[in-house]
Amino acid sequence: MSVSSAAVSASQPVASPVLTPTAAPVSAPTQADLLDFVRRTAADADLIASLPLDPEGRTWVRLEGPGGSEAWLIGWPPGTGTGWHDHAESVGAFVTAAGELKENSLAVRLPADGWKTLELADDVDRARRLPSGKGRSFGRHHVHEVLNETADQHAISVHAYYPPLPQIRRFSRSGPILRLEQVERPEDWQ
Numbered sequence: 229m230s231v232s233s234a235a236v237s238a239s240q241p242v243a244s245p246v247l248t249p250t251a252a253p254v255s256a257p258t259q260a261d262l263l264d265f266v267r268r269t270a271a272d273a274d275l276i277a278s279l280p281l282d283p284e285g286r287t288w289v290r291l292e293g294p295g296g297s298e299a300w301l302i303g304w305p306p307g308t309g310t311g312w313h314d315h316a317e318s319v320g321a322f323v324t325a326a327g328e329l330k331e332n333s334l335a336v337r338l339p340a341d342g343w344k345t346l347e348l349a350d351d352v353d354r355a356r357r358l359p360s361g362k363g364r365s366f367g368r369h370h371v372h373e374v375l376n377e378t379a380d381q382h383a384i385s386v387h388a389y390y391p392p393l394p395q396i397r398r399f400s401r402s403g404p405i406l407r408l409e410q411v412e413r414p415e416d417w418q
């Protein structure tokens with residue numbers, strides 16, 4: 229229910245119950261908020277240039293995300309990737325700040341638990357190229373892998389998640405068969 233400001237003005241009769249000013253509620257960051265944050269962060273050339281790069285493997289730096297979200301700056305040498313995983317109940321966003329990434333994702337909601345392997349339907353695969361400046365947000369239960377498939381170009385990206393990731397489920401994939409391999413908790417990556 230919304231109440232117009234006129235209803236609580238001193239010059240007007242005030243209906244019961246009396247309305248008193250309260251602090252604006254702190255709202256959880258939305259997918260759009262996270263996407264806005266990762267875009268603005270990716271445009272910070274000094275910050276992007278500050279990430280140490282390692283030709284042998286991914287590098288990362290934790291950032292302060294908006295509204296208590298979890299955020300990361302990640303460097304990807306050619307040929308590296310995350311493997312298939314999901315993000316539990318968190319929503320998120322990421323954007324490529326340098327180089328080019330590819331995202332493979334599944335347009336399907338996976339069961340929460342009680343399974344070890346699943347056979348995927350043949351129409352659930354999605355793929356998108358994310359050259360520098362391109363990003364996306366995603367909703368809860370998003371399943372994907374992110375890769376730098378280029379031969380010789382390091383990539384850098386900015387990621388944000390809300391709520392901070394409570395867990396990540398990791399999967400292996402053989403054709404249509406998805407297998408649950410591991411459940412990671414924050415202590416595994418922080």
Ligand SMILES: [Fe+2]
Binds near residue numbers: 310313314
């Ligand atoms: Fe992810």
